[in-house]
Amino acid sequence: MNKELKKRGLRFYASIYFKIIAQDFKSKMSYRADFVISMLGMILTNISGFVTFYIMFQNFETINGWNYYEMLFLYGFSLIALTPMQCLFDNNWNLRYAVYDGSFIKYCFRPINIFFYFISEVFDVKGLGQLLMGSLTLGYAWYHLGLQMTVWKAFLLVAALLTGSLFMIAIMNLAAATCFWLVNSGFVMVTMFKFTEYARYPVTIFQGIFRGLFTFVIPIAFVAYYPSYIFLRPGLPVLTCLSPVFGIFFFWISYRVWMLGASRYSGTGN
């Protein structure tokens, strides 16, 4: 009666993941109007952010020593770094509903990792519009700053973007996981998501306690500022060098906390 398990490694999960995403994408495309409108909405939201930026720089030459194109660089960078969180980890927004109404229990019945199972369920296409906006902005800023593109720089850019994404995902994982302990965890997620908008500014514009807060407690300074420092300023701050390691570590912590919450969960009964 007992069937032996084959090893469920990275390949197993990757293959399952791509199958789910492909199917989900296909079904989303069948609601074409829905797809186009949500895409348009995302682009419009970002254009309005862009306009704010533009007006601001009509009045100031620089902000805290950062010029227009450097600020655009950070802006574009943070938009791209946000994309993986929005496209791939969007189901975190539904976690608290699943936990409160008891439907989260269904994720405990399959022989696969609970975090994976839950997260893989939703692929949000809206994030792709943001990716497009971010890439255009970053490319535009890159060009005007006169930065060269070499293989090494391309590699650094990808690594820096991945680092920023890891921080972004980890912050939202932790925010979502609070619902395993708190009854009103919705505001935690919303607040954290609002904070991530500050990721597009250099952390040096914040003073004292806020700077410490945004660097070490809610590490949004690591989403764009520290990883992109390497392209914009000479010299290498220690925090920039360490950011990929921190990113992986922070993501791992957020995963452990999420799983701890899940194992604490026992459903709300019937």
Place this chain on the structure above:
Amino acid sequence: MESIITLKNVSKEFKVLNRHEGIKGGFQDLFSRDYKIIKAVNDISMDIMPGEICGYLGPNGAGKSTTIKMMTGVLEPTSGEILVNGRIPYKNRTENAQNIGVVFGQRSQLWWALPLIESFKLLRDIYQIEEKDFKDMMELYESLVDIKELYSKPVRQMSLGQRTLSDILAAFLHNPGVVFLDEPTIGLDVSMKSKIRDLIKALNHEKKTTVILTTHDMGDVDALCKRIVIIDKGIMLYDNSIENLRSFFGAYRTLRLRFAKDASQLTKEALKKQAAELAGDLKNVYPQAKSIGVSAGEEWVDVLLNEDEIALMKVLNHIQETRRIYDVQLKEISTESVIKKIYDKEIE
């Protein structure tokens, strides 16, 4: 034969905060260490044999869900031992999950947006089902129900009945040793209910799958279960066959009466009113017969009585003298009434 599920003196306790009233009480609760212990499941033991369909019954809040959650590895028991397929469920959640199937509540466990066949294919990959076994299973399914027409339908567009059907098929897909079904027929119409029951019966027969069924619908129990386990307030009240249970009530009879010709007078409200009047009447005339119970069924008013206590004909005579009867049926005690008597602690 060795049992496939073993529970030995299993208990589960929950710590619940004693809540105080009002705003002041709310602040007290913040710092309070004033917990009370609630025993959701209290010292339960049972052995389930391979291939059995076992009804697991009890009123709401009896501890059924808690027991199922322990057997599926979601909850850890406070004390006692559980073995499912020879494993301790909560210690190897994923391995245990590989060998069980679960339909829990009315929330579909399939991918909401995907066509059914894609959900099945994903499950094939997740459970690592061999291609041949998968094909055989699908052929079996197609021979049992009209599932082919649902293949291309996304789950979210399905009716409740179609979704339930799909969820049950999904639970059996990897040919698990045990399938847990939690109220599989709730909310379904009569014909869909019987379709689902036939399907469960057929799958149990074909695959020798052990089925643990929780339900409030005695139609499910009559159609599927030979054995039932009843718990209330965490304590096991009964574990044996239904036949055995009925024999306790051998002298009980159900008299089914119809006091109106016209179907419009057989509505739920009308039947309830008729039943209430008759109950008051019988209580007055036979105050010594404690066993008499009157209830409104579907299209009938049911009078349940113990013939050791009072003769059925005597009661029928009295009723006939006082009101017009259009139709009469005589039945053994129904499973429903038996279970109700156990819930009400009328039998030890």
